[in-house]
Amino acid sequence: MPPDEIRIRAVPPWQPVQGEEGPFLPLSVDERAELRRIGQAISFKTTGSQIFARGEKASYLYLLTDGVAEAYFVLPNGERQIVAFYWPGDVLGLAEEGVYVNTVSTLSACTFYRFLTAQLDQFLLSHPAIQHQFFVKAVHDLRNAQRQLIMMGRLNGLRRLAAFIVDCSAHEDYFDSKHKILTLPMTRYDIADYIGTSSEVVTRGLGRLEAMGVIHRLSPRTLELKTAELRAIVNLADY
Amino acid sequence: MPPDEIRIRAVPPWQPVQGEEGPFLPLSVDERAELRRIGQAISFKTTGSQIFARGEKASYLYLLTDGVAEAYFVLPNGERQIVAFYWPGDVLGLAEEGVYVNTVSTLSACTFYRFLTAQLDQFLLSHPAIQHQFFVKAVHDLRNAQRQLIMMGRLNGLRRLAAFIVDCSAHEDYFDSKHKILTLPMTRYDIADYIGTSSEVVTRGLGRLEAMGVIHRLSPRTLELKTAELRAIVNLADY
DNA sequence: CGGAGCTTTGACCACAGTCAAGTACCGTGG
DNA sequence: CCACGGTACTTGACTGTGGTCAAAGCTCCG
Numbered sequence: 001m002p003p004d005e006i007r008i009r010a011v012p013p014w015q016p017v018q019g020e021e022g023p024f025l026p027l028s029v030d031e032r033a034e035l036r037r038i039g040q041a042i043s044f045k046t047t048g049s050q051i052f053a054r055g056e057k058a059s060y061l062y063l064l065t066d067g068v069a070e071a072y073f074v075l076p077n078g079e080r081q082i083v084a085f086y087w088p089g090d091v092l093g094l095a096e097e098g099v100y101v102n103t104v105s106t107l108s109a110c111t112f113y114r115f116l117t118a119q120l121d122q123f124l125l126s127h128p129a130i131q132h133q134f135f136v137k138a139v140h141d142l143r144n145a146q147r148q149l150i151m152m153g154r155l156n157g158l159r160r161l162a163a164f165i166v167d168c169s170a171h172e173d174y175f176d177s178k179h180k181i182l183t184l185p186m187t188r189y190d191i192a193d194y195i196g197t198s199s200e201v202v203t204r205g206l207g208r209l210e211a212m213g214v215i216h217r218l219s220p221r222t223l224e225l226k227t228a229e230l231r232a233i234v235n236l237a238d239y
Numbered sequence: 240m241p242p243d244e245i246r247i248r249a250v251p252p253w254q255p256v257q258g259e260e261g262p263f264l265p266l267s268v269d270e271r272a273e274l275r276r277i278g279q280a281i282s283f284k285t286t287g288s289q290i291f292a293r294g295e296k297a298s299y300l301y302l303l304t305d306g307v308a309e310a311y312f313v314l315p316n317g318e319r320q321i322v323a324f325y326w327p328g329d330v331l332g333l334a335e336e337g338v339y340v341n342t343v344s345t346l347s348a349c350t351f352y353r354f355l356t357a358q359l360d361q362f363l364l365s366h367p368a369i370q371h372q373f374f375v376k377a378v379h380d381l382r383n384a385q386r387q388l389i390m391m392g393r394l395n396g397l398r399r400l401a402a403f404i405v406d407c408s409a410h411e412d413y414f415d416s417k418h419k420i421l422t423l424p425m426t427r428y429d430i431a432d433y434i435g436t437s438s439e440v441v442t443r444g445l446g447r448l449e450a451m452g453v454i455h456r457l458s459p460r461t462l463e464l465k466t467a468e469l470r471a472i473v474n475l476a477d478y
Numbered sequence: 479c480g481g482a483g484c485t486t487t488g489a490c491c492a493c494a495g496t497c498a499a500g501t502a503c504c505g506t507g508g
Numbered sequence: 509c510c511a512c513g514g515t516a517c518t519t520g521a522c523t524g525t526g527g528t529c530a531a532a533g534c535t536c537c538g
Contacts, residue, residue, distance in 0.1 A: 058253065097256060135363075142384060146384055
């Protein structure tokens with residue numbers, strides 16, 4: 001699959017997943033072509049580029065085709081909460097009454113398709129099957145946010161970190177499943193701001209996980225994982 | 240509005256809200272009639288009734304028309320995280336690959352419309368405007384889950400509690416806005432399991448808020464609020 | 479009026495948040 | 509290629525919020 005191909009990462013709520021799509025929704029060649037027609041390819045070469053900020057007019061919806069990005073909210077006291085990391089196949093641009101609710105920045109070079117919201121809205125009304133895919137994606141993201149809530153509410157720092165690493169290892173572009181090598185695209189601060197703790201706790205947690213023998217730091221951003229043991233530590237039922 | 244009327248509680252992402260709907264999406268008389276035709280009214284008389292459990296086959300999607308319910312996940316160690324409270328106009332039945340992901344129970348007498356998922360799926364494909372409303376509702380719930388994430392990650396117990404009370408006061412059936420009297424339909428344990436803390440912290444927080452003069456306990460479940468001061472305590476930007 | 483469940487209060491302790499300092503890594507320019 | 513500077517990461521010490529256990533009081537329903 002070419003790196004700029006249109007694909008939506010989601011598992012559907014009602015149908016069991018069939019066969020080969022992996023974590024991506026089935027989109028026909030025609031549907032892809034239709035989306036490409038109303039969309040616009042756009043890319044950011046550098047890390048840390050702001051794509052849009054909270055409060056800006058939400059003119060576009062973005063589909064991330066390559067790279068990693070983060071969506072965050074900054075509290076009045078300067079603390080930051082990352083509400084989502086975006087990976088290839090994710091949709092960005094969550095809005096409320098016409099304005100973006102979060103700020104989104106790149107964590108690597110990124111490529112997107114973007115769609116004018118006003119135009120997309122009309123387009124989806126006349127393409128129910130494609131609208132359905134966006135609906136399924138929203139439901140998918142809602143499930144993820146709820147799972148993140150469970151982690152934040154009931155898991156301690158170490159288990160939150162383990163769960164985060166497991167989640168990262170689901171993304172084939174960043175996890176070599178043959179050698180079990182995970183390449184993290186974000187800093188300790190980013191991880192901390194995502195799992196609701198401090199960068200020190202992240203570092204100490206990595207140290208403890210390494211002492212337990214379930215990960216091995218080849219470099220600060222390159223981890224060799226024992227996935228089964230990591231999952232056992234998280235132990236949120238058996239996801 | 241009759242108590243069993245079909246309505247969806249959501250604020251849309253792209254259009255600014257117009258005039259009189261308040262927190263509910265505009266549904267035409269025809270659209271309501273269509274939904275009533277494929278739906279089925281159902282009610283639970285007692286508090287604590289389980290509507291469905293995690294892992295069950297997701298045969299139905301539910302629309303809550305009256306009452307309050309909770310969706311939760313129980314960890315292997317017995318701890319519980321409530322991921323959502325449902326109020327009139329909310330949609331329940333979040334599923335993944337054909338099974339419910341959370342368990343949902345009533346917190347009061349409740350009435351619902353329910354829809355067979357297989358049938359609803361087909362129905363929505365042939366009624367794009369109605370599908371759009373469900374899409375908007377999913378986006379709305381995603382925003383709420385993300386806001387909850389910010390609270391869990393960056394607010395201390397007291398501010399989480401204040402934020403929760405403010406959220407509850409948005410529901411007209413339970414908040415008398417004239418006298419500023421909020422009637423809580425859930426226990427301290429429920430609140431604690433929702434905001435990610437313990438029932439003791441909830442009680443102590445209520446005590447501190449009362450000492451600060453921003454709430455007054457008429458009974459354990461009946462609170463008189465000073466809404467402006469409460470919002471000031473939360474101070475997540477200015478929502 | 480009785481009892482079960484809910485709520486409140488107290489005492490203790492540990493996890494993790496904060497501050498501070500030192501180390502490793504990496505890209506840049508000489 | 510190497511030196512350098514800035515950023516990212518790591519480690520240590522201290523502190524405080526909030527988690528836990530225990531027990532008593534309150535409320536509401538039967």
